[in-house]
Amino acid sequence: MATLEDIKYEFITTQEALEKIVPGLEKAPTVSVDTEGNSLDPYQSKLLLLQLSTPEENYVIDCTKVNLSPVKAVLEAEKPLKILQNAKYDYSVLKVQAGIILGAIYDTMIAERLITCGLSREISLRTIADKYLGVKLEKVTRESFTDPKNPALRGKFTKEQLDYAARDSHILLDIFKKQFKQLQEQGLIETAKLEFKVISVVAEMELKGSLIDTKKWRAHIEELEEKRNAINQEIQNDLRPLAAFTQVDLFGNEMDAINLDSPLQLLDAFKKLGVELPNTSEATLQKCEHPLAKKLLEYRGYEKMITSFGETILQKINPITGRLHPDFIQLGADTGRFACNNPNLQQIPAESGFRSCFVASPGYKLVTADYSQIELRIMAEVSEDPVFLEAFLSDQDLHTLTASQMFRIPIEQVDKAKRFQAKSINFGLMYGRGPASLAVQIGVTVDEARELLDVYFKTYRKVKQWLDNIGRSAVKNCYVRTLGGRRRSFILPDRDHPDYLKLIGGIERQGKNTPIQGTSADITKYALIFIYGEFSKKNLDAHLIHTVHDEIVSEAREDIAEEVAKIVEEQMIRAGALLLKKCPVKVEVKVSNYWEK
DNA sequence: GGGCCGAGCCAC
């Protein structure tokens, strides 16, 4: 293994020199690509360096001096394969800052996540360089690029910066070779192809971003603040007599008796009121008879909304686009689901006036589409249960049908309570739920819940079979797969571990849930690719802007919104049918000025 | 003053 200092590279600072390297790039089977910019925001980042490595040559291009148009075609083409670490960033910067649409992507970070899914979340270049090549990387130089006083901004690079840049792209080729073998050995090629195709779609979705009506948002927050302040005042007044002395601040104002956000102070207050509580969790407070408990729950409701969804989200509006550009983490969950942050638009409250603040631009509409009961349909598919399948094939209400089967009564006689019980079981099973927690939810004794489950499993024998088998298989083989081929590994606890059985139970539940949740993620990812493909092919003024697990939101010009809605529905069904052969897939689409279910 | 962690709670 060559030492890092040995890496030879050409530093390209003229247009002529750049043009000369193109034929070599075109002939190469693989080209690794890396960029250095001065910001993580593609809209604000100045493109400083572009590094390209082939198996033969390493190039570091000074983007402050040359125009990248000579390498545009080779970067956009289907060949050679482009190897990157966290390609989403480079795709975005290259698109916004250089007008280059990166094609044929292999992402070492995404690949590593697939290979080690369930075992590790260490996917940094430093980690994988060490793992595959035994190379120790330093990452301190990276920070020098984002320094606002960085001379690189004026095209003055230190040798250290150039060496660092060349090294980062160079090592990707060797990592790729070894990593690719791992993907093959684990049967992950199809999933990797899917994930690699999703990268640019996600990058485009982030670049487009979501528009939020700030005025409406603030008005909603203020409403909540008034309600919170009122209930806080009421609680403080109730509690003040408990304090030995009235605390007074610098200006002589009476201070709050306690901090309602501190569980310790709350427990103390309850104690002084003669109520001993084990904790201040929602469940505990709901059972507590003292009026303070009820008020506290009300306070918490408002406080959660204000702190989590208040002004902080508005601060993330991009100054250049005026929109929110959250970070979608493509392999956020071990099941294959997306995660999202800065801000997390996947946890905006469903009801309560926040979602309707997400709006379409003037002249546009939002198209919100979600899969109907996709996880239950996946359970029907994998279990091949005839009763489950028949319910979806004939488009019946599954929960009502379940209730009718379980209680042996005609469909017409299924009341709300029985449907709710059936629904709770249908959903609970996918999470590996047991009789105890089911009992709590539907308000029966544990024995009654156990009996309900018994009846349920007599009706849906194949569902039980599948759940039992997949749970056992997860423990035996230490991994499970989705219908798309994605895999998640499990680490078995030591046999003498004090919580051995508990931990095994956890793996069984994850083993049951992962194929279902993960297949849903597979389907949504195929759908994103298909939809993006159709929008591009038909050159529509329509853009993906958001996804929440089984939901996809697009923004489309008003006059084509209905057409776009139809395309989205078709492509989502097409994606579902790719993995679900026996069970039909259903999609619900809405066209609106707001984000709504 | 930054990093980390658990509690609590939002989403699907």
Add this chain to the structure above:
DNA sequence: AAACGTGGCTCGGCCC
């Protein structure tokens, strides 16, 4: 009191 899968955010509290 609860044993229900997947995440992220905010806070208090603790550590260095």
